Amino acid sequence: MAETVRVKPAAHSALRLSPVTLLRVAIVLTLLACWELLAASGWLYRDVVPSLLAIGGAVYELLSHGEYYFNLGVTAGEIGVALLIGGTGGLLVGLALGANRFLSKAFESYLYYLGPTPKIIFFPIMIMWFGVGPGSKVAMGTISCFFPIVLSVAAGMRQIDKVLIRVGKSFRAGTWQMVMKIYLPAMRHPIINGVRLGLGVALIGTLLAETKLSNKGIGFLIIQAYSLFDMPRMYAMLIVLFVLSIGANALVGRLGGLDSIKRF
């Protein structure tokens, strides 16, 4: 039969570095070298650009104290709850907007206006409603991640291949079966993408709120380090945070199976 199976590309050897990887490593090394030169030159106050050694020491210091983990846990918990509430809300509202032309015409343009608005302007209101503790941070994270999720879900629902819906109907799938077995899996890409974007902005919203007014969390520690002018500690926290958010993003991608091409 004139049918061939697509050949899988050969897996890259783990040891051989691709040119892209080499370039990335080179860029990072160059940046680090420039930083160290700047630190050694004394052009800026020594404390503003601490040496890499000092930052490394601060990272070690940071990671060997329970206080940091407690505050990390607070922030992670806030973001997690925000993503749960904002994600569920975004998914439900997105499904409704995607399914109903009337609702989408009536409300979707507001979402497009509100989406890019900096959510920090709502922070005073959230403090009044939920207090200075984690509640207002969760609220900030929630309203931040709601928008990208609702918009990608609504758009994703409209892009579902219509024939798949006809298949479900012709096999007499019920509403719940249609949602669970056709709509949601067919929308896996836009949903994962929405959650990724949502995670990013929930992180921003929560941390920004913490740096403004709070009594715990990573944002609080960063601002504390800044006000004590403990620059190595502040940079150390930024670095750890950076690594963590890359990890979280990769995790979301992996959970959705974005890496395994064959399923998609």
Added chain:
Amino acid sequence: MPISPSTADRAAPSRRTADAILTVGNIDMRFETPDGTLVAVDDVSFTVAPGEFLSVIGPSGCGKSTLFNVIGGLLGGYQGRVTVAGETITGPHASIGMVFQEESTFPWRTVTDNVAFPLELIGMPKQKRIERARHFIRLVGLDGFENRYPGELSGGMRQRVSLARTLASEPKILLMDEPFAALDEQTRLLLGDKVLQIQQDLKQTTLLITHNITEAVQMSDRILVMTYRPGKVKRIVDIDLPRPRTSEIVGSEAFGRYVAQIWADLREEASRGMQDDESRALHPGGARP
């Protein structure tokens, strides 16, 4: 013309009505379009006997898919009546299984899980439905690919997955809307043979929509030729050729006569369709002739 195959007059009541498994009675389907009302299906009636293979043939846009969707219960707002074993349909019927023209496998499910889909919907236990699915996968000749995803298969293999999925629901009536249209010629021929063989083995009542005359003559017991706009039944042709329809029969004179007769019917309609397309291209937005 030296053509003598027996043709059934569409106005005359079919001799098959009594034991028909499917009756399509005076179906009318209109669409409101910006240029006015479009009569897609106009007073179409026919019946199908158990185990029969009926092809519906007609130029593109004549209303074949619309008719298919009405019979499959996916389209409302028509006039007339479709009954399955005497029961008037009001929506998708459990006895009717559809295979669509478009790519319709679920890309997130393996071949097995695709084929097991209708069984999953009725709550069949996992072990049992996987066994059933394997049976139909073998039937369409896809053994060895059970755990592959559709993205790893060729177009012809994916269409076989769709066929196996519909067969797994064990429909009394199989409806196929140009299932091979998107495939290359060789794959199309081989897949046609496969479908015919399965149809004969299972004594599966089958409606095939196609615009390929040779395919229709080779496979069918009867061929329904549709007119172009409005979509009416032009003629129903009985194909009195022995089975199995080997390559010898396909090469025979009788076969050629059927093809010629249907082409003569179809040619008129197809050229009307082409003129219609051309005039619409020349006068976009103008009134429909």
